[in-house]
Amino acid sequence: MRIGVFLAGFSAFAALVGAPAFAQDKPFAGVTVNVITQTGAIQEPLQRRAPEFEALTGAKINVIAVPFSDLYQKILTDWASGTNSVDAGVFAPQWMVDYIAGGYLEDLTPRVEADKDIQQDDVGAFFRDFSEKYSGKTYMITLDGDFHMMYYRKDVLEAAGLAVPKTWDEYLEVAKATHGKDMSGDGTPDFGSCIAKKRNAQSYWFVTDVVGSMTQSKGTSQGTFFNTKDMTPLVNNDAFRKALDFLSESTKYGPPDELNLDVSDTRPLFASGRCALNLDWGDVGTISIDPKQSKVMGKWGAAIMPGSKEVLNWDTGKLEACTAENCPHAIDGVNHAPFAAFGGWGGGINAAADPKVKDAAYAYFSFMTQPAQSNADVTVGGTGFNPYRTSQLGYSDLWKKAGMSEEEAKVYLGAINDSMSSPNMILDLRIPQNQKYQQVVLDEAVSRFLAGEIDKEATVAAVEEGWNELNEEVGKDEQLKLYKATIGAK
Amino acid sequence: MTATDTMPDAADRRSWAEWLDGHSGRIMVLPAVVVLLCFAIFPLIISAYLALSRFALASGGFTLKFIGLLNFRKLLVGSQQYHLLGKFGTFGFVQFALLALIAAGLFFLLARYLLRGRPTVVGTVGRLLVTSMAMGLAVLALATMAPGGVPGTVVNTLLYVFVGVSVQFALGLGLALLCGQPIRGRNFFRVLFFIPLMVTPVGIAYTFRMLADMQKGPFAPLVRAFGISEWSWATEAWSARLMVLVGDTWQWTPFMFIVLLAAIENQPRDQVEAARLDGANGFQIFRDITWPAIAPIAATVVLIRLIEAFKIIDLPNVLTGGGPGLATESMTLHSFISWRTQDLGGSAAIGYMLLFISTIVCVSFFNFVVRPARRFEA
Amino acid sequence: MSTEPRSLARRLFEPASIDSQAPVARVLTYVLLSLWTLVVVIPLYWVFITSFKGPGEVDNGPFYLPFVDFAPSLQAWDFMLVQNYTLRPYMNSVVVAVASTLLAVLIGSLAAYALVRIRFQVKLAAVAIFLILLTAIIVAVATFGVRWEIAIVVAAALFVIALFTLVGRTKLAVGNSDIEFWIISNRIMPPIVAVLPIYVMFQQMRLLDTQVALIATYTAINLPIVVWLTRDFFAGIPLDLEESAQIDGASKFRVFFTIALPLVRSGLVATFLLVLILAWNEYLLALFLSNADAQTMPVLVSAQNTTRGPQWWNMSVLITVMIAPVIIISSILQKHIARGLLVGAVKG
Secondary structure (H helix, E strand, C coil): CCHHHHHHHHHHHHHHHCCCCHHHHCCCCCCEEEEEEECCCCHHHHHHHHHHHHHHHCCEEEEEEECHHHHHHHHHHHHHCCCCCCCEEEECHHHHHHHHHCCCECCCHHHHHHCCCCCHHHECHHHHHHHCEECCEECCEECCCCCCEEEEEHHHHHHCCCCCCCEHHHHHHHHHHHCCCCCCCCCCCCEEEECCCCCCCCCCHHHHHHHHHHHCCCCHHHCCCECCCCCCECCCCHHHHHHHHHHHHHHHCCCCCHHHCCHHHHHHHHHCCCEEEEEECCHHHHHHCCCCCCCCCCCEEEECCCEECEEEECCCCEEEECCCCCCCCCECCEECCCEECCCCCEEEEECCCCHHHHHHHHHHHHHHHCHHHHHHHCCCHHHCCCCCEHHHCCCCHHHHHHCCCHHHHHHHHHHHHHHHCCCCCEECCCCCCHHHHHHHHHHHHHHHHHCCCCCHHHHHHHHHHHHHHHHHHHCHHHHHHHHHHHHCCC | CEEECCCCCCCCCCCHHHHHHHCHHHHHHHHHHHHHHHHHHHHHHHHHHHHCEEEEEECCEEEEEECCCHHHHHHHCCCCHHHHCEECCCCCHHHHHHHHHHHHHHHHHHHHHHHHCCCCHHHHHHHHHHHHHHHHHHHHHHHHHCCCCEECHHHHHHHHHHHHHHHHHHHHHHHHHHHHCCCCCHHHHHHHHHHHHHCCHHHHHHHHHHHCCCCCCCCHHHHHHCCCCCCCHHHCHHHHHHHHHHHHHHHHHHHHHHHHHHHHHCCCHHHHHHHHHCCCCHHHHHHHHHHHHHHHHHHHHHHHHHHHHCCCCHHHHHHCCCCCCCCCCCHHHHHHHHHHCCCHHHHHHHHHHHHHHHHHHHHHHHHHHHHHHHHHHC | CCCCHHHHHHHHHCCCCCCCCCHHHHHHHHHHHHHHHHHHHHHHHHHHHHCCCCHHHHHCCCCCCECCCECCCCHHHHHHHHHCCCHHHHHHHHHHHHHHHHHHHHHHHHHHHHHHHCEEEEEHHHHHHHHHHHHHHHHHHHHHCCCHHHHHHHHHHHHHHHHHHCHHHCCCEECHHHHHHHHHHHHHCCHHHHHHHHHHHHHHCCCCCCHHHHHHHHHHHHHHHHHHHHHHHHHCCCHHHHHHHHHCCCCHHHHHHHHHHHHCHHHHHHHHHHHHHHHHHCCHHHHHHCCCCCCCHHHHHHHCEECCEECHHHHHHHHHHHHHHHHHHHHHCHHHHHHHHHHHHHCC
16 A cells, blocks of 8 residues: 555545545444455555555555465464454455355345446356355455466467467467467577476466367356266366376476476566467456566467367266367357356355444455455456456547557457356356365366376376375265355256 | 372471471472473373364364374275385385394294293383384385385375484584594584584575575586486485485584584593503494493484474475375375365374384383493493 | 605605694695685575676576676565565564574573483373373363363373372383483474464464464574483583582572583583574465464565566575575684583483
8 A cells, every 4th residue: 555545535525525424424434344454455455455445434444464375274263263353355266165154154145136336237148157156145346357378479379370279279389389489589499388397386277278178068057167967077088188288398498497487477477478278267458558567568469278189078087079060169169268267256154243344345345356455456467357347348538548449448348258158158166165176186187197106097087086095075965056156067 | 099208297387388398399390290281191081082073164263073094994994005015015025034133033023032031021012012113113114215206294104203203313423522532613503513403494495405406406517417407306205215314414413413522522531541542443442442331322312313203294395295106295294284284183193103203212212222222321 | 856866755645743744734734724715605605696686697697796797686675674574574583583593592502401310200100190181181172072171180180190199000111221222202293283383372372473382483493402412411510519519508490590501501502593594584384374463584584485586686685685684693602602512411
């Protein structure tokens, strides 16, 4: 927070309202709300807007920031142990299910319905219906839109006469062709592909990007993690094996230490012009237009995640060529399955908090998501917020002010729109204990595979057995029911 | 507690001060005991219970379900075995030879104790326990490092502890000997070399991540000049472990150095001078005078370091997140990761096994190395 | 030259006097020490200059010399120290480290002194009963939902009864060296084993995220080290000094504070510094026990690793401001450290 901004806001308010009216105009005077989130991005806008909100309503917002890797457990420990020092959190919708299981999250449905200013119609359908809701009730207020997308260097691809890759095979071809060229202009060879592959970081989501484009072709409710018939993991099949091949092949065209790169490392790498291709969330776009950090301004583009011309036959475990029947949503014969990894940061409120505090926390989240605030915040790289409202997808003065040219905006926002409106979007895993399925079993097996500790078959076996074991531990029938509920399968 | 004072009570007056003085021993020890009971014994018992149960979220809070030794079974022989113990390779000739060597060594030590000393029941049982554990760990280390095997977190931790502490000791001793020479600027070196100890381990981990960056770190041009820009320490198990060890060594060598230097400065000057006059060379002086003088300190300082080394977490966590694969994951990090993903029972079980291993190692080091070294000095 | 090669060789390889080194050896010594100086300084230098860089200088680097190949800026310093709340975590760190160190040294040296000077005999049966009752309390509270206040009162009563009836008849007892060993061995316990129960304990007392919680925990984890080091200092003091004071009627506490403590000054300073460094740099427990109000510097350092990439420049500022005071303190106390650690580790 800038002291200057704070002072300016404060004096402006003081001049407007005058001291005596203080108590009356402010519904939440004297209320303090402790909001927890991750450090850095996400924390920044929450903290920056807190004084404005206080000036409006009198509620003091106290932002607590912890490193991303500790956030889930920190909230859980605080609420599960009954400490309740945290009144509200901004976190991943994926975690919602665990918090709801403990009864810690406040049902926000009535509040949202009574809220005139929140403009829910403007929020992307995916976020409104999936990220914010659980079994029909609204528990979170989306503040950020998150999709995996592909980023590329327009100039490099043009110079090499290459088209923007549409499938994973093309991705590898482009990566191979561009690898080793100098793209940043410093005289050293750069890399064809940068994908975060660090263990215990945020890289396990990229596995699902590749697998999903082959396992899910019939729409969102088909799902990509488990067979909706009997909760069998969709792992022991050719799609998963091909995805593993893709990961190890792409490593050859990546930075030498790619296995130790998190998204937080690949982002500056792309922005400093050292990668021809990159997979990431929307953040790369806003970082690439930040003049302080970017060397690729005007030279980059974004596109929907590559797809596959073959999709998995769930019964045989073999890949089959796309037809109108098995890939109803294919574009030019390619089945795309954009992955709503993480699902966007959103605010949720502790059910055990004081009613007045809950109201203030809700008012704050509503304030943050209203277009007046949000449409400006999503254009700034430092916020960590990416577009999630329809009104944010058009080129506006705000985007212009942020430094994005109209052409860049068309490509970037177009890619987001393509992903957001895809009927075949992949929903992230949201069954209880999903952290163990993904962050422990999947992440560990894939990183062991990439490090050469185990081979492809052993990796498939490790994931399959690990997921089956978790199914048994938590209760297979219950998990199946919840899995189907979260993706909307019949 | 019954305290028997060495001093006889002077009079029979029953004033408060008198009472205080009479119980002074107990009162002096009491705060320490209470603090340790609250923060060590009590948590340990709770953790033991946790290690035997499964944590689950339930509406309004959480439940702990007692599941017996299931957490341990999963780690030792079940689906998590590869993680804690590792994947076993095939034993070749080299492995058998090494194992035979270790077994012979352990057997020799045991036999020497039984034959030469006066064996006691406690001593014999303790040694049998230590010997069998050492043997078990040796088999584990050899099997997982054999071709086709992958070491788990136990072997990684042992590597950090034994390799790290030995290297730090060797470097610290070497530097202390150099600094112990009659040179100018000794105090300058002493303060300068002490600095790494003051940097928070998390900070060191990030610092070494910056330094070891193959793209934009200070050594990147150098590495490129050697034409190995296509390789990175982070992708191979051994180089990644080495990196963790480098960071650890950078931080803890100063600790060894500062204490050993003090010890060397305190060695009997007159004996050294006499030996010099007699024409003894540097090595002889070291062997006959310096080493005996510093051995007790050396043993103690290694023990302190040994105890701390088992707790390593910050460096691998920040440098590599435990990767590539499982290559750099220590037991504390393993436990921490389990904790982070709600597996509180598994986390406690790993913690307990770490406690078990480090207690046996540290206690036997104390009994078999530190005590004899101190007696040797007396 | 050719006329006296031997004397030249002799001059190069043999020391001029008993208290000096031969020239070759001296050069070698300085070369090796300089090498290690580089090893120590390069990482520190890199951190220091990184604190004057921005994203551009780091991502497009490496750049080595401020003003020469990059323009240093105070942006990160401004951001961390002026615009952000760094002062609060910093004060937290100072308060927690100093208070816990003072407490640990006080409690620890008292216990160490008593263990050196007074003979203890604790009945093994009493220890066993105590542990059994403690376990019983936990089981009762955890599985049968007994209120913990009640459980503790009942257990305490049972313990007192047992003390007066059963324990007196047993013979086996533990002595000073066993108690000492027990205290020291607590240091072996990895914090990860104990952290969750400690968390719940402070949560019950409503002390989470306070400096008190951190001070108490750090005092406990560093206590064994203090006892270990200081017991050796006290053992090194000649007994007659204290005896004469005691005959004059001084109490044990008075003897401890006026005679014993001043005598082991150097050792205490060294112990103090070592424990201070350990407390100042502790990360794992701080991460668990603090949220916002009591956050300490190491947590803040690691929090600079964000989804936008590690904020190297901010992190470097924090590391630099964390090292600075400790360097100053240890330069001042340098003499004591050397002497103190020595005595601590030798005598036994």
